[in-house]
Amino acid sequence: MSSLPRPEPAHAPLPPGTPAPDFRLPATPDQTVTLAELRGRPVILAFYPADWSPVCGDQMALYNQLLPEFQRQGAQLIGISVDGVWCHAAFAEQRHLHFPLLADFEPKGAVARQFGAYREHDGVCERALFVIDAQGIVRWSYLSPLGINPGADGILDALSRLPRTGAAEVTP
Template sequence: MPILTAGTTAPEFRLHVTPDQKLSLSELRGKPVVLAFYPADWSPVCGDELSVFNEILPELLKYSAELVAISVDGAWCHDAFAKHKHLHFSLLSDFEPKGDTARAYGSYREADGVCERALFVLDKNGVITWSYCSPVAVSPGADGILKALEALPK
């Protein structure tokens, strides 16, 4: 199944953001949202990709955008990884039932049991305005995200 495309309403989710707290997509309504699905904490490419996103957070704030990254790793793993990499955005755990949210977005790799490296920009109403799926071994960078945010109505 290909990833969801522009014009699609983003599927709702409620995922662990910490071991004892959850965050739902509906809680982010009213501002643009960047969803970054990635295969796994602690992998070299994912670490580099999320570090780039961490560096562009000031740019995202110019658009009042919220960034959340999603993988099938558990909340405790995310917590350790975020602290180690000094990440300043939420890592959401699509751990159990494993990959349900990634499947809803067309970004689950059944054969590998991990998420695709897929990006989505949602408008303030939760509609996907841009999506991109990068090869799993390649960091997609941030240019596409920034261009998509720039194209959103003011």
């Protein structure tokens, strides 16, 4: 008995060594965040499908618990989905999140597409993770199945492999 071939993914996340594309996305109705303004320190981008899905809620809550460790490594955590800023605000308040959630809302998924993290047929972001170094280079990327929380081990391992610079160090 032969098994059916598994379909190849239509795309892959930006691989390590790739310069991360700059972007400007809203964090609130009147504030935006650009990747360029975070240069000089590592950045963790966590693309996720939807604010109120159970897996996404658990994943973002885990990252919120790990914020002190990310900060000890000098890294800024950013969540990105195609949900709007008001949805993000309600979700962050309900889950007590203390990191920015950016709205890749209009044009829908434009930033996720640049990172190879958009599910065209579903209209949502992939569950994709990126660790970007202080110079703006992708140093680690991972695409997780939608229904599986990827946890944080890969992020922590990638951060531990980045060279430490004085600009990236944060005092607890």
